[in-house]
Amino acid sequence: MVSLLIVEDDASLKDALIKALSKSNYICRGVGTFKEALTVLTNESYDIVLLDLKLPDAEGVQVVKRVKEVSDAKIIVITGYGDIKTAVESIKAGAYDFIQKPFNLDILEADIKRAMKEKLTEEENLTLKELIRKGMDYTFETRSPKFAEILSLCERYAKTDTNILIVGETGTGKEVLARYIHELSNRREKPFLVVECTSIPPELFESELFGYEKGAFTGASHKKKGLVEMAKGGTLFLDEVGDLPQHIQPKLLRFIETKRFRRVGSVKEEFADVRIISATNKNLKALCEKGLFREDLYYRLSILEIRLLPLRDRREDIPILVNFFLSKWNKRVSAKAMEMLKNYPWKGNIRELKNLLERACILAEGDLVDDYLFVSRENGPVEKELFEGMPDLELLEARYTAYLLRLLKDVNKVAEVLGCSKRTVYRKLRVLKERELNDKP
Numbered sequence: 001m002v003s004l005l006i007v008e009d010d011a012s013l014k015d016a017l018i019k020a021l022s023k024s025n026y027i028c029r030g031v032g033t034f035k036e037a038l039t040v041l042t043n044e045s046y047d048i049v050l051l052d053l054k055l056p057d058a059e060g061v062q063v064v065k066r067v068k069e070v071s072d073a074k075i076i077v078i079t080g081y082g083d084i085k086t087a088v089e090s091i092k093a094g095a096y097d098f099i100q101k102p103f104n105l106d107i108l109e110a111d112i113k114r115a116m117k118e119k120l121t122e123e124e125n126l127t128l129k130e131l132i133r134k135g136m137d138y139t140f141e142t143r144s145p146k147f148a149e150i151l152s153l154c155e156r157y158a159k160t161d162t163n164i165l166i167v168g169e170t171g172t173g174k175e176v177l178a179r180y181i182h183e184l185s186n187r188r189e190k191p192f193l194v195v196e197c198t199s200i201p202p203e204l205f206e207s208e209l210f211g212y213e214k215g216a217f218t219g220a221s222h223k224k225k226g227l228v229e230m231a232k233g234g235t236l237f238l239d240e241v242g243d244l245p246q247h248i249q250p251k252l253l254r255f256i257e258t259k260r261f262r263r264v265g266s267v268k269e270e271f272a273d274v275r276i277i278s279a280t281n282k283n284l285k286a287l288c289e290k291g292l293f294r295e296d297l298y299y300r301l302s303i304l305e306i307r308l309l310p311l312r313d314r315r316e317d318i319p320i321l322v323n324f325f326l327s328k329w330n331k332r333v334s335a336k337a338m339e340m341l342k343n344y345p346w347k348g349n350i351r352e353l354k355n356l357l358e359r360a361c362i363l364a365e366g367d368l369v370d371d372y373l374f375v376s377r378e379n380g381p382v383e384k385e386l387f388e389g390m391p392d393l394e395l396l397e398a399r400y401t402a403y404l405l406r407l408l409k410d411v412n413k414v415a416e417v418l419g420c421s422k423r424t425v426y427r428k429l430r431v432l433k434e435r436e437l438n439d440k441p
């Protein structure tokens, strides 16, 4: 529902507007002075402000500027007849549009609708900019009865709005499954945002999650929305939730319970309807017992729980996954190699399988990738060449780059495998030369 604040000192006009717009399903509130308007806007969020520029305690363009400082709302200015100059100036100061008294309600409503459309597009763009959406690049075809059961649970859970905890070893596809649940849910048109609990520094966590106001801390030169606000209407995925800093836990709990939060440096309560899916490879219960994770938060997050199988417990799906990853490259493995892949321990689960196959696809010239599957694992002399003398990271990278170049005989391919530019490849080769020269007696 769209919320409107009507700032108008003419009480009869204000009341008439509230009555008429409420009938059209807008949530309306009215105030008669600028002071009241500022107080309300500082404490509550509105989508649109209808703003009379001639108020008893303030008037003119300054009014627009002040409102913009405290609110995200689109401002539609109400001006008296013949006050075009002020109206134009107010647009320059950031108002969305102006409307002259006396006005027709249909025109005002059309204006409100246009302003809302622009506001939603802006919010969407902002979200998209902040969000690097990974492609929906997965397969859930399965021959494993146990995994089929998990999938049918997910389909049922997706239809609810309840928080879900996904538990499983690293690389088992917890994030992929969370995206799948989001895509099956009614929230699919809204964002799916990932909070990487391990990679956000604890001191920045609150502002990343809930956003901040301009001036909230040194360096906060502009207001910024947090992930919770950007995920409005969608799903927030808390990856490695066991690593959630302890000082954030009560704040997240409060948000989950009330759907309300405050940006850092703000007293204003914001509202966001967000579904939380979390994932962990840790034993959260054990963390609770050690006092490292709040028990009440754990129960809130894990109302529904899904336990993902490690790949070794669904080996019947390995051929499906292998063919899925290879098909993108138009490559294949022999039946013998497939058997090897089926029997491998896969401690890193699907991630390890995917990485191994992708590397083999890049390395193999023909369509059969057998020879490149376990190339560095079984190749003792290569390991010796790379690791001799316990190299530091710079030397190891340089040696590995040189090794790949010998193997692939093509700098472009090396750059592709390493995920860097050709220039970086050349730089690493130069490093190797220099280090070898320096190390010679």
Ligand SMILES: Nc1ncnc2c1ncn2[C@@H]1O[C@H](COP(=O)(O)OP(=O)(O)OP(=O)(O)O)[C@@H](O)[C@H]1O
Pocket: 137, 138, 139, 140, 168, 169, 170, 171, 172, 173, 174, 175, 176, 177, 239, 279, 281, 350, 351, 354
């Ligand atoms: N069903 C699937 N189909 C295809 N690829 C998958 C599938 N599940 C996982 N993967 C791939 O495996 C890799 C690991 O998946 P994901 O990041 O979801 O695992 P995770 O359990 O969240 O890992 P971690 O605990 O390390 O965060 C990704 O590259 C992902 O694309």
